[in-house]
Amino acid sequence: MQAKRTVVIGFLGTQLDNGRGAARWEKWRPSVALTQHEDRIIDRFELLYAGGQFASLARQVSQDIASVSPETQLLAHDLPISDAWDFEDVYGALYDFANSYPFDPDNEEYWIHITTGSHVAQICMFLMTEARYFPGRLVQTSPPKRQAIGNPGSYALIDLDLSRYDQIAQRFTREQAEGVAFLKSGIATRNAKFNAMIGEIERVAIKSKAPMLLMGPTGAGKSFLARRIYELKRSRHQIDGKFIDLNCATLHGDGAASTLFGHIKGAFTGAGADRPGLLRSAHKGLLFLDEIGELGLDEQAMLLKAIEEKRFFPVGADTEVQSDFQLIAGTNRDLGKEVAAGRFREDLYARINLWTYALPGLAQRPEDIEPNLDYLLAQYGAETGERVRFNKEARERFMRFAASPSAAWHGNFRDLSAAVTRLATLSEAGRITDQVVDEETARLRRLWRHHGERPDGNEVMLAQIMGEAAAAQLDLFDALQLQAVIKVCRQANSLSDAGRTLYAASRAAKARPNDADRLRKYLARFALDWDTVSVSN
Numbered sequence: 001m002q003a004k005r006t007v008v009i010g011f012l013g014t015q016l017d018n019g020r021g022a023a024r025w026e027k028w029r030p031s032v033a034l035t036q037h038e039d040r041i042i043d044r045f046e047l048l049y050a051g052g053q054f055a056s057l058a059r060q061v062s063q064d065i066a067s068v069s070p071e072t073q074l075l076a077h078d079l080p081i082s083d084a085w086d087f088e089d090v091y092g093a094l095y096d097f098a099n100s101y102p103f104d105p106d107n108e109e110y111w112i113h114i115t116t117g118s119h120v121a122q123i124c125m126f127l128m129t130e131a132r133y134f135p136g137r138l139v140q141t142s143p144p145k146r147q148a149i150g151n152p153g154s155y156a157l158i159d160l161d162l163s164r165y166d167q168i169a170q171r172f173t174r175e176q177a178e179g180v181a182f183l184k185s186g187i188a189t190r191n192a193k194f195n196a197m198i199g200e201i202e203r204v205a206i207k208s209k210a211p212m213l214l215m216g217p218t219g220a221g222k223s224f225l226a227r228r229i230y231e232l233k234r235s236r237h238q239i240d241g242k243f244i245d246l247n248c249a250t251l252h253g254d255g256a257a258s259t260l261f262g263h264i265k266g267a268f269t270g271a272g273a274d275r276p277g278l279l280r281s282a283h284k285g286l287l288f289l290d291e292i293g294e295l296g297l298d299e300q301a302m303l304l305k306a307i308e309e310k311r312f313f314p315v316g317a318d319t320e321v322q323s324d325f326q327l328i329a330g331t332n333r334d335l336g337k338e339v340a341a342g343r344f345r346e347d348l349y350a351r352i353n354l355w356t357y358a359l360p361g362l363a364q365r366p367e368d369i370e371p372n373l374d375y376l377l378a379q380y381g382a383e384t385g386e387r388v389r390f391n392k393e394a395r396e397r398f399m400r401f402a403a404s405p406s407a408a409w410h411g412n413f414r415d416l417s418a419a420v421t422r423l424a425t426l427s428e429a430g431r432i433t434d435q436v437v438d439e440e441t442a443r444l445r446r447l448w449r450h451h452g453e454r455p456d457g458n459e460v461m462l463a464q465i466m467g468e469a470a471a472a473q474l475d476l477f478d479a480l481q482l483q484a485v486i487k488v489c490r491q492a493n494s495l496s497d498a499g500r501t502l503y504a505a506s507r508a509a510k511a512r513p514n515d516a517d518r519l520r521k522y523l524a525r526f527a528l529d530w531d532t533v534s535v536s537n
């Protein structure tokens with residue numbers, strides 16, 4: 001294989017490369033010296049200079065290089081830079097130069113000379129090389145210890161990729177590990193998928209300002225993670241505004257837009273003063289919108305515009321305001337399904353569905369229950385000043401239950417945290433005994449027993465409507481019938497309306513009059529009335 005040709009790209013040093021008459025040969029001139037090294041032939045030298053006033057110096061340096069190194073082809077380029085100390089000016093000219101330059105890295109090796117040129121030019125050369133617009137290595141030259149004619153001094157090649165590997169890489173790995181541990185509050189989770197996900201979230205959090213979407217069941221830690229992401233970004237100087245946290249399920253009607261986008265004084269009755277709104281409070285910070293699926297369609301449209309254009313109209317305002325924030329959205333619904341059902345805007349979904357992470361519930365990562373348990377016990381100790389431990393057998397008993405399929409952990413981290421609080425509080429002299437564990441597992445089983453599946457949000461939750469105790473008394477026969485009746489009530493406009501639907505057949509046969517009365521009496525058997533059952537949950 002033929003050796004690659006060596007090509008230098010460097011600025012003319014208006015001071016360093018300058019020199020008059022024969023005396024110039026006694027002076028160390030970096031650009032000329034670079035071509036004088038015996039161990040390396042420079043095949044081509046791209047000599048950059050800024051402006052016609054340096055053309056004659058460029059010519060002189062070119063000729064001198066030709067005389068000391070006839071093998072070097074010299075190409076001088078007058079770059080359109082009016083001020084060599086103006087960053088934009090220099091960067092722009094170099095950028096254009098690099099973009100139009102026919103780099104041929106398979107056959108040529110590029111040395112970017114950074115000893116000459118203004119400091120601004122040197123910095124720009126460095127940046128361009130680091131960003132690989134110049135696909136080469138930096139070269140730095142230095143004068144000989146003792147000046148002597150023909151002594152070119154020395155040169156050093158700086159390989160940014162290698163130096164990154166050698167020195168920065170270790171630091172980078174350590175910082176990343178710290179970031180990941182921070183996101184997990186130092187809990188040494190064992191589930192490979194969960195750990196990989198947090199690892200990726202760390203990288204995205206550090207690098208990207210794009211929206212994130214955190215999905216997952218209640219208590220899986222979406223809100224917690226959003227805040228940690230914010231704190232991580234702030235510690236790495238990615239963000240310096242506030243963390244603004246809103247649960248969209250708490251927004252109602254007209255107030256929703258105003259809470260988010262603000263309003264101007266007099267926008268509506270009761271708007272006595274301007275209100276900035278949460279989007280503006282999140283300027284330069286992070287806005288966490290939990291339960292984003294609960295947002296109304298109008299607010300969704302306004303939010304999309306605000307994310308895309310960083311501008312929006314407060315309610316009642318005819319001029320736009322600006323806010324530049326990062327968005328993290330949380331949801332425990334399947335937003336794809338919400339889009340299909342027409343309840344969530346497809347365009348907004350597309351915009352926030354870029355870095356989407358589904359946080360698994362605890363039951364999906366049973367191997368993580370133990371480290372979480374230890375974390376929570378330590379936290380209890382730190383908060384109360386009382387160190388609590390499991391007896392050996394008790395810990396095994398609890399873990400056997402906690403990781404078994406009968407432990408549903410519907411409330412996830414919240415359930416575990418409550419369980420640990422109870423275990424620790426009921427411990428005797430800092431010891432959690434078998435008996436305390438058995439009572440706790442029984443309590444958790446009871447808690448989860450009435451947690452029916454709610455696949456589409458339409459399931460009628462009798463325990464919620466009539467209380468757990470009353471619901472537990474019902475025969476399945478009555479429970480099923482009652483659920484069906486309540487479902488009809490919720491779709492009806494009034495007691496009579498529901499009665500008409502439920503008793504349609506006997507009504508047609510004119511067997512029994514007054515459907516509303518029949519329904520009222522039926523509900524009363526379960527201590528229920530129209531008002532209780534007709535509100536949707």
Ligand SMILES: Nc1ncnc2c1ncn2[C@@H]1O[C@H](COP(=O)(O)OP(=O)(O)OP(=O)(O)O)[C@@H](O)[C@H]1O
Pocket residue numbers: 183184185187216217218219220221222223224225290330332413414417
């Ligand atoms: N990694 C963690 N380290 C410490 N505490 C955590 C962690 N994850 C969650 N928690 C705690 O667990 C509880 C529930 O977490 P969080 O509120 O973030 O859940 P969520 O997914 O937002 O639930 P919801 O859908 O109900 O809003 C909180 O008290 C939170 O502080």
Ligand SMILES: [Mg+2]
Pocket residue numbers: 222223224290330
């Ligand atoms: Mg939450």
